Amino acid sequence: MRLIWYVALGGAAGSALRYVVATWIQARSGGPFPVGTLIVNVSGSIILGLVLRYALESPAISPEMRALLTTGVIGGYTTFSTFTYETAALLEEGDWRRAALYVGLSVVVSLAGTFLGFAGARELLAIRRA
């Protein structure tokens, strides 16, 4: 089976997962700050960092499974375009403080999340080799 089908399958699951998670979080936050998208992007960054780093260091995970989990599931789950849309909406209202906070948190915490994922992958690989 061609890789694109694994990507499509994972993408369907990942975007549906984002819909559920982000809606659930946003409904509980109550406020106008896009915390749902933020948490989705941060958690997706952790998982992608972990899965991709782990998969590339361990031959046990096939390219098909990698395409499904990374490009597919996490690609559908995280969203850059929603992040920019919501930032633009905040800027349009002149709410530059929330916009700056959103951009800052998204970039810095997601990046930290990726490194956290790397650390997690290192731990998992150490356990595997032990």
Add this chain to the structure above:
Amino acid sequence: MGSASGAHREGTMHGLTGDRTLMRIHLGERDKYHGQPLYRAIVELLRERHYAGATVYRAIMGFGASARLRTDRLELLSLDLPIVVECVETEERIQAILPELDPMIGGGLITLEAVRVIVYRPETSAPPAQE
């Protein structure tokens, strides 16, 4: 006040000027009636019954009985934006349509208020532009 003089020319559906009732129906954009958008079903019902008119607004933010916030500022919260359907008619005709609207509307809000209609006429009967 009474009925305005020039309003009853040919082409006017019926004299609506004077003390009337404004009905406002608050819905969600995704509310459905027999598979089609509920606001469209309501407008079509009012039009079939030759009500004086109806206007549908889509709002940019709001919450209702469910307390769920909707806003066009957030992607996922923009999927069920508030809709308001307005209709101005005689009190009797508004009261007559309410029993039909009730079973169509799942969650929502209907309010009535007194209004005074000043002008009601179709475009074709408008007087020539004044300088």
